[in-house]
Amino acid sequence: MVITGKDMGKKGKVRFVYPDKNRLLVEHVNMIKRHARAAKQARQAGIIEREAPINASNVMLVCTKCNRSVRIGQRFLEDGSKVRYCKSCNEVLD
């Protein structure tokens, strides 16, 4: 869920994470219009709408079980992989 900016309150799935830039691409959030040039490889020309990445500090994770933004913790699984979990219901979110 987006907590600040023009898309405040919008919810969407995180489609892509840019860890080095601390940015996220969230579905249907921060839509921008791009003028696509009619290049040989392009399937369509004209104006296309797509998501632009937003700063990770502008979003909060929404727990699918609680259905609200929650405090997130991190813990390690038995196989050593790190997961995030909801601190209110303990549901693993990754």
Ligand SMILES: [Zn+2]
């Ligand atoms: Zn929860």
